[in-house]
Amino acid sequence: MKGEKYLFVVSGPSGTGKDTVVSRLLALHPEVQKTVSATTRAMREGERDGVNYHFLTKEAFENHLAGGDIVEHTCYCGNYYGTLRSEVERHMQQQIPVILVIEVEGAGNIKRMYPDSTTIFVLPPDMQELERRLRSRGTEQEETIAWRLKRAETEIAHAGDYDRQVVNDDVDRCAEDIYKIISEKISGAEE
Ligand code: ADP
Numbered sequence: 319m320k321g322e323k324y325l326f327v328v329s330g331p332s333g334t335g336k337d338t339v340v341s342r343l344l345a346l347h348p349e350v351q352k353t354v355s356a357t358t359r360a361m362r363e364g365e366r367d368g369v370n371y372h373f374l375t376k377e378a379f380e381n382h383l384a385g386g387d388i389v390e391h392t393c394y395c396g397n398y399y400g401t402l403r404s405e406v407e408r409h410m411q412q413q414i415p416v417i418l419v420i421e422v423e424g425a426g427n428i429k430r431m432y433p434d435s436t437t438i439f440v441l442p443p444d445m446q447e448l449e450r451r452l453r454s455r456g457t458e459q460e461e462t463i464a465w466r467l468k469r470a471e472t473e474i475a476h477a478g479d480y481d482r483q484v485v486n487d488d489v490d491r492c493a494e495d496i497y498k499i500i501s502e503k504i505s506g507a508e509e
Pocket residue numbers: 330331332333334335336337338339451452454455486487488489
């Protein structure tokens with residue numbers, strides 16, 4: 319489909335710093351945008367509806383699914399998360415580079431649907447640092463932290479399936495690594 323090369327999928331285990339790095343990238347390079355997913359999970363302190371996510375009830379999410387408005391979705395930690403068709407197609411049509419920050423199952427589905435998209439996996443420096451970051455964020459209950467850490471191992475095992483891998487040891491450096499991947503792809507200069 320026309321415009322697929324403007325899609326960039328970013329995944330990585332919870333707590334690796336995806337949101338921090340992507341926010342920095344968007345601040346430094348405002349021509350790059352990010353899709354806003356729909357979710358049924360509870361809003362965290364500091365999050366805003368329509369900015370971080372479209373926060374929906376389970377029933378509303380299922381209505382969107384039935385209506386075909388969601389191109390991929392998954393159930394993660396007991397909640398639905400999904401990418402809205404309108405978010406993806408708008409950016410592709412306008413040829414605006416756009417980042418989807420989604421987990422591995424969704425990333426695989428987007429790559430199958432849009433083969434010229436680019437998948438990027440953000441790795442933590444090591445597992446100890448991943449756990450430290452997840453805890454330092456202070457947004458999760460102990461049970462959820464344990465679930466997310468277990469899931470992290472499964473997700474990291476998929477890192478090699480992605481087109482590119484970056485390590486988040488420094489936020490600015492990692493943001494620029496991702497920006498370089500985007501610039502190379504849209505200028506047609508990627509390896
Ligand atoms: P994710 O979106 O991958 O779940 P977050 O962006 O919420 O992760 O980051 C998790 C925590 O790690 C946050 O407290 C964030 O400030 C911190 N963090 C992110 N990147 C780094 C880094 N390079 N060095 C140290 N701490 C970081």
